[in-house]
Amino acid sequence: MITDARVLQQEFIPGEVKHRDAEVSHLSDTLRPLSTGDGRPTPSFLCGPSGAEKTCIARYTVNQLRENVVELNHHYVNCWEDYSRFKTLYRILDGINKTLDIHRQSTPRDELLDRLRSYDEDIRIRRPEQNSPHPLSEHEEARPFVRFSAAETKREEIELIAENISQDITAHGLDPEQIMVILLDRETQEDADEPTDRLDEATADDIVFNRVWDGESSVFAVDDEVTVTRINRAKGNEAAMVYISGLEHVDNVSSGQSLVRRRNQAFVAMTRTRGWCHVTGTGSCDAFDEMWSVLDGVTADEPEMVFPAPDPQSLENEMEAEPEPTTLTDFISEEG
Template sequence: MEKVVSTARLKSDPVGRLLIDDLQRNAEALRLENAVLYYDFPLFRDYEEELYQPAVFILHPEKGAVVVSVPDTAFDIAKQDYLLDEFHNLLFAKLLASRRLRSGKNALKLNITSILFLPHDFGVENYSGENIAVGSLDGLRAAIASIEIRPLANDDFLEARSVIEGVKALSKAPARETDLDDSKPKALVLRKLEDEIANFDAHQRRAALTVALGPQRIRGLAGSGKTIILAWKAAHILLTNPDKKILFTFYTRSLYEIIRKQITRFYRHFRDSDPNWEQLHVLHAWGGRREPGVYYNACLDHGITARTFNRAAPMSFDAICADLVGRAALMHKYDVVLVDEAQDLPDSFFHILFQITKGNRDEKTIIWAYDEFQSIFAPRMRTPKELFGIDDDGAPRVDLDRSAQKLGLGEYLSNDLVLYKSYRNPLNVLVCSHAIGLGIYGPQIVQMLQDREHCEDVGYVVEQGDFSTGSDTVLVRPQENSPLAVLQYENPAEIIKLCKATKFSEELDWIVAEAGSLMSQGLRADDILIICLDDMNAKTYHGALAERFSAHGVGTHDVLNNPFAASTFRSEGRITLSTVHRAKGNEAAAVFVAGIDAVAPDLRGRRARNRLFTAFTRTKCWLRVSGLIPTADGLFNEIETAINLSPRLHFSWPDVANVETIQRDLSGRQAKAKRLHSDYVKQMTELGFTEDDAQTWSEGVEKSE
């Protein structure tokens, strides 16, 4: 049975822990092995601000939804009964809104069973409500065992889970034509991918719905859903704690609208209104006179003149933040802080965040998301100690192991979460991107993952190699770690295409023709993103492309020509023209990476390869790469080799002393748990069990011992 503990309230809820432990021990007898058990989730608020939230909620493919409510005291049974009725009604309406889950005009395919748990039989005999009242664990088990079996198809079960968790609202893609047919094959493929993306895997769901007190880190590849997970958390925290002051901050300005929309969609799913933006601040890290930001607002709050970018005397964001920290002791302002793109923000900015977050050292709820393999600026992931610094007593301000021990919920919650799966990129695009980013098939390997464990962390299986210098190494990426099944719908030759142009006009004409072909097959103009890697000539590229597209009646949105709309990346009905830095954090169905000849001479350095990696991994499906030969001949050869060998990376393990090592930081507790779990799953799979079976068994054994 999968467990999702959404809040740290469990620490002070002995009855909740008793219920969870008992249901876990008896999962097999109750036929709940394939169930999902939630604690303090889902939740709804009505117009009167009343919160409806069960203690335990079970979703099962045969028994349906089981809601277990526990009165706070023995004197509020009537109120709890009323709240349980209201929750039942709200849940029924939410599920009924899904066409897939209806079995008639006003009927559902699944049961909803509401149980009022009254410990010590208090009031059970006198209870006259419509819910089931039980007074003991035996009574609860009997009530669950007696539920009528109504098997749900797997797709229906996933739909119910998507509705209950809010994923369906959160992952909502722009509306597309409902009558798509074979005349629009690319649109059909994209719709199937968007439907697939709408159902996250278990690691992502746990990461999103788990809101622990104190610091929490979320790590994963680009496209593993970190931004969405943080948006999910922000809305969830505001729903449960409307009086808390929450900050959501990020590095890439163009993410602003995306983040607000994601938070709003999730919030509306559980409450029919928009978030209170007075309580939840979505702010760019820097900000300025035209738009607020964390740094800029902190200066205003303390009567300090904010520094702005000055070309004559440029000053880094790191230096600007350090200057602010050195000039003032910042006041506590936020109860919760969520940070996206942590890998691109300087340590001094995290020092600001630590100061403006309320609470004692190990209780400051700062949740940050870090890309394992996408920092444009550094080859290693900084530890919490490096990010937040040292406290007055010489100890790290943030220590994940220390916080976990102090908060005491280690068996239910983790404050260091790893996301293994990438949902943005097709498998062969991601493997190709890694090969180019590392320089595996180039003149020399430029950067490398740290060791076997790090390769596994980012979703690879070691097929061959002992990681000694010069050893023949083969890494393979399993399909389940790049779950978008693009190859089921699309010809492999269509996913990645290359244009080796001999002159500039030839490259431009190919881009326009290829984009036109994609649109003729059902893609919209705003499904297409063109990234120019030639920074020196980006405006020339954009101007020439805009002119050519205009001649074909297609509009473009040039992010370089919209300085007053820095937070708007995508424009409906227009092809987006961008540089790689502006594109970072965004994605599109089809991505064109133009002008690769501009970076081809610099492939012995990390910067060029990181730019290529970032550009390639913006695509959800189709990748088009173009540049001038002979300058880009070597790079084109690398790309073709990576495509031909995908899903494998085959190379000689380098002397790590001569390359930049992409390092990872894993807390001691998390590292030990990961090793034990990995060994266990390997043994189970060798016995013929699936990984999901192994996961279910391990959770059952862990709680029964």
């Protein structure tokens, strides 16, 4: 006698599957990489006569796995109902909310497959030493080449940069013009003056700072002076030692700039260095956690960066949301 009608519902998952220990164990082993992060799970094919608990075993095992992997995304497709390849792919994409611009009559089937392949796929970037050696890689005393520091206040952050600049010049033998400070979180010249004044106050009198925005547009670096610039003037220029102040700008949604643009600015800033890069920020934000993760990857014996592939539609929406200069004056002001 059936005492609980829930067992007759299609979505019912039992708390225990009896007499199928071997099958559950085997399926659990094939899916184990999802919980350990060690590679990809092995595709599995459950076969047997109707009523042999194939669907029950699959759902039960996945449900057990979800207790260990919080963000596990799974989807059930009934191929008796969605019997064609297009319908099966569409049902899977619908389960992960990727069918917004898919049309059943006109969208090619291969496009659905490409979209599924690109979903949540990690991108791995490796830098073999022989392909792009660092000019100082053989000098252990020159390491680390990349650093990150977080301060509680903006004053503490600027004072930290000032202290390091003094060390670069007096102890490490760098010329002032070999040092660049990029103010990532300063959008106007007036905003940039304040942290530069603090740098000036926190360093010795013989250390002079070249405020790029105060000079001629054709001049960037000046002999015997530390270069201080906003990101718009840093493009196309390099220095042996680059300090990047204001990483929290990447997460500043109130800046009026899209996330894509803010991240691109941080990327441009970090690629201005020929030797060392020291990134700093104030407070705490997601960008800081990401920076620590990146440092773990790029400072390893075999440098590697791993990050999820961005959703193409979300990326396109971000780029479309970016305001564009509408007049020549706006364009000149934006590009500096």
